[in-house]
Amino acid sequence: MAAPVMDPQYLKEIEKARRDLRALISSNQCAPIMLRLAWHDAGTYDVKTKTGGPNGSIRLGDELQHAANSGLKKAVDLCEQVKERHPQITYADLYQLAGGVAVEVTGGPPIDFVPGRKDSMASPEEGRLPDANRGAKHLRDIFYRMGLSDKDIVALSGGHTLGRAHPERSGFEGAWTKEPLKFDNSYYKELLNNESDPELLKLRSDKALVEDPKFKRYVELYAKDEDAFFRDYAASHKKLSELGFISPPSKLSLKVALGFVIAIVAILSHYYEGHFSWNDLSSQFHKRFNLTDLASQFQKRM
Incomplete structure (x- = not known):
């Protein structure tokens, strides 16, 4: 499935969902099972095969029936209440957001959350999660x-x-x-x-x-x-929640990058046509752009 588009509307829905999750988790006292849901969705990742991970697949019937996931249907159903109010948000993002909120509302540290995970319709094989009986x-x-x-x-x-x-x-x-x-x-x-x-x-x-x-x-x-x-x-929680996940660029960051490329092409074309010397070329870059500020803006939007 495609990754969500990181436009302002999606980010706004994430913040609304965060507020709804805080209220839901607090009123239902369900922080532990929400944290477990997030962990079990992410904890199937295999760094060699690049399979599993925080992709929302735990909602699927076959994976939800794995022995290690017993009881997690309650958490999936609770998250569905938030999903119904914010259908644009992927399940993958929703479950990891819920895990971070669960930590925060119970007195733990704030968990940095970067949205953009895409949902999967493929479940990993059973047996990827830790066995409490082993050392x-x-x-x-x-x-x-x-x-x-x-x-x-x-x-x-x-x-x-x-x-x-x-x-x-x-x-x-x-x-x-x-x-x-x-x-x-x-x-x-x-x-x-x-x-x-x-x-x-x-x-x-x-x-x-x-x-x-x-x-x-x-x-x-x-x-x-x-x-x-x-x-x-x-x-560590942030690492777990981002296993196999590469944050997609936002529409705004793509516009910044495109504008930068167009400007470079324009300036270089003048250089190759003989209008600029090498020193002039350097000067034009500094006139057209504050490159430090541009890099900073691009990084903030990624």
Whole structure:
């Protein structure tokens, strides 16, 4: 499917959808499942085959029925309420926007969001998402396949500060933290606390973060420095939400680029016809354009 056109109207709809998502997530207290939806749509990416990723395919029946996606139909249906009000927005953009808003409304860091993802009608094969029953090697296999790092693994695992596991969905039950609707660094504190509440959840994949020395150094950092966690989480979340995604240029940036090319052709034609010397050519460029300002304008519009 084609990528959306990044015109002012689309960007305006994104901001309206953001407001609607904030209200929806707050009123339904559904931040955890919205974050899970965004993660599971993006987390299928394969950097070698360039397949999967944040393309909205999780809405499709076959992918939604994957075991790892059990229970996510609720999140898909909630997002559909926003989609009906803003039909121009792709599902791919909507799901990733919802994940970022879910973090923000629960006290987490703002997540930089760049729109323009296109929807896919092809689902990846089952088995690309992490298995909670497995350890460090499995985590690396899964995240490295996406093109992510050890730091990304530990930072993104901090998303477990939100929500709880449900036995009918995963076979596990319980929350990872004492305040499962608050985004903070308590997940890491609980991982390092040998006397933590036995009712709190620690999956095999969670324990791997403190058993592996390379992972543990990030756990220790985030447990003592929430600002560091928020900074790294926001960066890793953005990376996850943009796997395989190249932001399309806006109509305005294309106009700027086209105008620049036309001007270059005009000036060069005068040069080759003998009207300008090389020094004159340089002078004409500076007269016609402030190249620093032009580059800055073009970058802002990309």
